[in-house]
Amino acid sequence: MQLTQPPLRTVFLPKNISQKPRSKVTTPDQFRMSSYAVDEINAYVAIRDIALAEAEKITSPVNLERVRIANEFVENCLKPARPPYEAQHLPAADAVRERMRCETVKVRLALLRSHMDAVSREHAHAA
Numbered sequence: 001m002q003l004t005q006p007p008l009r010t011v012f013l014p015k016n017i018s019q020k021p022r023s024k025v026t027t028p029d030q031f032r033m034s035s036y037a038v039d040e041i042n043a044y045v046a047i048r049d050i051a052l053a054e055a056e057k058i059t060s061p062v063n064l065e066r067v068r069i070a071n072e073f074v075e076n077c078l079k080p081a082r083p084p085y086e087a088q089h090l091p092a093a094d095a096v097r098e099r100m101r102c103e104t105v106k107v108r109l110a111l112l113r114s115h116m117d118a119v120s121r122e123h124a125h126a127a
Helices: 028-057 061-077 092-126
Strands: none
Touching: 028 061, 028 092, 061 092
């Protein structure tokens, strides 16, 4: 038997719609994305730290530039997230610690760069 008319559907709208926004509930997908983002930021931090260790071992313009770029990238990752990416950031305490570490890396880079310049000037004067 085949229906000739579609079934009737009644839509009931709520009478009292609250104007206040609903509280945000973290879904499993948001938690996974947040965890993924934190892991990725921590990977960039590790890359930066490895590049700094290499630059301290072998100070060259290329190694120093590599550290500068990595440090700048980490700093950009630590900026406050804008909607809809609020869940994709480091916890506040970790972000503060990493921002301080970025400043420390900048100071260390400046010292390495000035040391490298001083050594190259010494070699230029000796020749």
